[in-house]
Amino acid sequence: MTELADVAVIGAGVVGLGVARALARAGREVFVLESERFVGFHASSRNSEVIHAGIYYPPGSLKARLCVEGKRALYGYCTEQGVAHARIGKLIVATSEEEVPALGRLKANADASGVTDLVVLSQAEVRELEPEVSCVRGLFSPSTGIIDSHALMAALRRDAEAAGAQIALATPVLSGRVCPEGIELVAGLGEPFTARFRLVVNCAGPWAQKVARRIEGVPPACVPPQHFAKGHYFVMAGRVPFRHLVYPVPVPGGLGTHLTLDLAGQARFGPDVQWTDRVEYSFDESRAPAFYQAIRRYYPGLPDGALAPGFTGVRAKIAPAGAPAPDFQIQGPADHGVPGLVNLYGIESPGLTSVLALAEHVRRVAGC
DSSP, X not given: OXXXXXXXXXXXXXXXXXXXXXXXXXXXXXXXXXXXXXXXXXXGGSSOOEEOOSOSSOTTSHHHHHHHHHHHHHHHHHHHHXXXXXXXXXXXXXXXXXXXXXXXXXXXXXXXXXXXXXXXXXXXXXXXXXXXXXXXXXXXXXXXXXXXXXXXXXXXXXXXXXXXXXXXXXOOEEEEEEETTEEEEEEOSSSOXXXXXXXXXXXXXXXXXXXXXXXXXXXXXXXXXXXXXXXXXXXXXXXXXXXXXXXXXOBTTBSOSEEEEOTTSEEEEEOOOEEESSOOOOOOGGGHHHHHHHHTTTOTTOOTXXXXXXXXXXXXXXXXXXXXXXXXXXXXXXXXXXXXXXXXXXXXXXXXXXXXXXXXXXXXXXXX
């Protein structure tokens, strides 16, 4: 008979590492199974590295609650652990009078979610903050920041391992089945092993649905659809004349082509949204003209030829193009009827910001 182990966390992205840390610190014996040879190889390493304030999400949703809670916890954790970050603030700008009402709606939404520090700015006040930004009015978020996502993952991994968690890289989950005494998983390359676990937490990100479907006994009707949205980021060489993040008013399907800064001061513009049927990271340079057009609405001084290809990322979506953005789905036994299983679906932005609060939520759903 296969020996019964305690906890398997599937996936070692930022969320999987955060969950492993929370469960290990709660006294559970945790094994992390990661299909890649590195932690955080996919979405956790291919994003804007922004600490979000919690402005955009429906009040009361998991995204709103966990973002606001997670932001506070993350700033404290970064300070405590020496993770590089900066609370530099963000401007959301209306570039026409027609867009001004959207700023009011964003502020009301943020207020309802507990984000009460947003400041409405006139055109002149925006100019004082960012002379190169062109707009008619702005909204300033002082609690938005940036973070070194790799350093964050290193700290979460260090904490998890210090609490006894073990991380197995290059160990994909190949199949599984629900058993009376736990969940049996077959994992590994070359000579796969079989193990049974009292608790399995599926944090496989873009592959969470695929992993769930590989576990015999998980009701298919409980597994949401799987969609992928690819985003391109262009970069600008050298330092740019900005000290804050700059976002346009949101557009259907995303937050628009915005300007973010990394901790070295380099500018990233993006992401755009390209719906796709798979996870791949090729870069389409022909998208540059659309970037110039979008960016020049709020940064008309962007020089010709200033943008260079940066990188791409892929977001895990559970709703198709054109549909309203759904909430995080964190399914426990009460949702799918399988004891000892928690599935996380659609954990895109603000997953990185929310990681510590999200991990605690998963711990409670798992009954730990």
